[in-house]
Amino acid sequence: QKEVEQNSGPLSVPEGAIASLNCTYSDRVSQSFFWYRQYSGKSPELIMSIYSNGDKEDGRFTAQLNKASQYVSLLIRDSQPSDSATYLCAVNLPGNQFYFGTGTSLTVIP
Amino acid sequence: GAGVSQSPRYKVAKRGQDVALRCDPISGHVSLFWYQQALGQGPEFLTYFQNEAQLDKSGLPSDRFFAERPEGSVSTLKIQRTQQEDSAVYLCASSLQGSGNTIYFGEGSWLTVV
Numbered sequence: 762q763k764e765v766e767q768n769s770g771p772l773s774v775p776e777g778a779i780a781s782l783n784c785t786y787s788d789r790v791s792q793s794f795f796w797y798r799q800y801s802g803k804s805p806e807l808i809m810s811i812y813s814n815g816d817k818e819d820g821r822f823t824a825q826l827n828k829a830s831q832y833v834s835l836l837i838r839d840s841q842p843s844d845s846a847t848y849l850c851a852v853n854l855p856g857n858q859f860y861f862g863t864g865t866s867l868t869v870i871p
Numbered sequence: 872g873a874g875v876s877q878s879p880r881y882k883v884a885k886r887g888q889d890v891a892l893r894c895d896p897i898s899g900h901v902s903l904f905w906y907q908q909a910l911g912q913g914p915e916f917l918t919y920f921q922n923e924a925q926l927d928k929s930g931l932p933s934d935r936f937f938a939e940r941p942e943g944s945v946s947t948l949k950i951q952r953t954q955q956e957d958s959a960v961y962l963c964a965s966s967l968q969g970s971g972n973t974i975y976f977g978e979g980s981w982l983t984v985v
Contacts, residue, residue, distance in 0.1 A: 849913055849914070861913040
């Protein structure tokens with residue numbers, strides 16, 4: 762079992778809708794959680810980090826963490842065509858290891 | 872520097888050739904990571920340095936892969952006797968010391984082995 766699991770998609774949503782991206786992780790000692798966005802041919806860029814249970818909002822993005830269920834999600838409100846990209850979930854383990862999921866491809870349809 | 876810098880950006884190597892990929896992390900960043908990303912996949916962990924110490928090299932796929940960071944700043948990932956399956960983007964990332972700190976990626980080195 763991989764450390765981080767994501768549905769590879771593709772996920773398609775109409776412009777203005779809410780996009781929901783999900784991620785599960787296997788190691789209960791995971792401490793920190795990150796969402797990165799990667800445009801085709803580019804390197805990953807950080808969208809949000811979350812460290813404690815609950816929701817964290819930043820503009821149109823909301824990250825949700827449930828450590829008991831080992832689940833982290835990203836909601837994108839009012840989706841825009843420019844949000845079309847691959848979204849990578851990452852977990853940080855003690856010892857500073859970072860593991861990434863395979864990514865979910867999102868397409869926002871105008 | 873302002874960001875993580877990697878070179879070369881693009882490299883075409885003949886099978887069996889040795890290659891060296893360079894990473895210059897963000898100034899002051901203690902931790903440095905190398906990842907391999909194949910097309911359509913997420914970044915796969917290769918190795919991790921804290922200063923000059925290589926603390927984890929469990930992700931290196933074979934003994935043909937070697938990484939170093941002798942002065943705790945610039946790092947080099949070396950691949951000996953390249954094979955076609957080595958074709959991928961090699962991403963370098965750096966972070967401030969300690970768990971929980973965000974890692975920032977360079978633009979990657981795109982390696983094609985022909």
